[in-house]
Amino acid sequence: MVEPDQPSTARMIDFWLGGEHHYPVDVAAARAFEQAYGPCAPVFRALRAFLGRAVRGIAATGVDSFLVFGAGVPTMGNVHEAVPEATVLYTDVDPVTIRLGQRILAGSDRAGYGFGDATDIGTLDPALLHRFVPGWGRRPVGVVFLGLAAFLDDETLARTLDELYAAVAPGSHLAIDFDTEELAGHPEALAMMGPAFRMRAPASFGPLLGRWTPTAEGVVPVTEWRPDGPPAQVPDAFHGAVAVRSAG
Numbered sequence: 001m002v003e004p005d006q007p008s009t010a011r012m013i014d015f016w017l018g019g020e021h022h023y024p025v026d027v028a029a030a031r032a033f034e035q036a037y038g039p040c041a042p043v044f045r046a047l048r049a050f051l052g053r054a055v056r057g058i059a060a061t062g063v064d065s066f067l068v069f070g071a072g073v074p075t076m077g078n079v080h081e082a083v084p085e086a087t088v089l090y091t092d093v094d095p096v097t098i099r100l101g102q103r104i105l106a107g108s109d110r111a112g113y114g115f116g117d118a119t120d121i122g123t124l125d126p127a128l129l130h131r132f133v134p135g136w137g138r139r140p141v142g143v144v145f146l147g148l149a150a151f152l153d154d155e156t157l158a159r160t161l162d163e164l165y166a167a168v169a170p171g172s173h174l175a176i177d178f179d180t181e182e183l184a185g186h187p188e189a190l191a192m193m194g195p196a197f198r199m200r201a202p203a204s205f206g207p208l209l210g211r212w213t214p215t216a217e218g219v220v221p222v223t224e225w226r227p228d229g230p231p232a233q234v235p236d237a238f239h240g241a242v243a244v245r246s247a248g
């Protein structure tokens with residue numbers, strides 16, 4: 001693979017998680033961000049741990065296939081590793097990330113990677129959907145929507161989540177996170193996130209879910225969503241939820 005000359009948030013997260021799929025340009029960007037904000041590894045490890053608990057919780061309801069949007073790098077405790085018995089379709093819009101993901105998953109018969117714009121489910125490849133999310137629209141599935149809401153305005157996010165709700169079968173589950181206003185106290189770091197980045201007050205998270213009904217845990221700091229033990233003590237940067245598409 002030709003070495004990218006631009007950093008990617010997905011590969012920066014891989015660096016913070018201790019993975020092997022990042023380049024010097026990503027490490028430099030990650031270090032610059034940490035200069036402006038502070039240590040990021042504990043925050044992203046807590047977020048990845050939430051992903052694991054969320055998808056295992058969804059699988060425990062009987063769901064055995066997952067569709068992942070804005071998937072980034074499919075390693076370091078990502079969905080197919082957390083629920084190895086399930087089939088998983090990872091999607092992203094970034095061609096470099098998609099190629100990297102396809103290389104990592106080459107040879108897997110349970111997980112694949114393709115293009116998918118989360119805001120337009122019509123962009124999903126029907127053949128990949130058929131293979132890795134069989135019964136899409138007819139059988140309950142898990143939809144993973146992590147690291148994405150922060151890059152969508154309220155109207156686009158609400159419409160996208162509503163279209164997903166309409167597309168999936170009753171009993172489907174959504175795992176989602178929202179960025180808090182944590183970066184407000186770190187303007188230099190905030191500027192590095194680019195103009196599309198949206199911080200939100202926790203009170204605004206619930207209404208954006210629309211028809212999706214959060215499980216009893218609600219929308220909470222990701223460390224507090226069904227913690228395995230005492231919640232990790234990390235800055236309150238991400239809140240998360242698992243929400244259900246009810247019958248009818």
Ligand SMILES: C[S@@+](CC[C@H](N)C(=O)[O-])C[C@H]1O[C@@H](n2cnc3c(N)ncnc32)[C@H](O)[C@@H]1O
Nearest residue numbers: 009010013070071072092093094117118146147
């Ligand atoms: C912050 S990274 C998160 C990656 C991964 N979910 C994780 O938590 O490690 C956001 C990812 O979303 C992708 N992305 C941005 N806009 C998207 C869209 N409209 N649809 C799908 N993916 C998108 C980016 O290319 C990037 O890989």
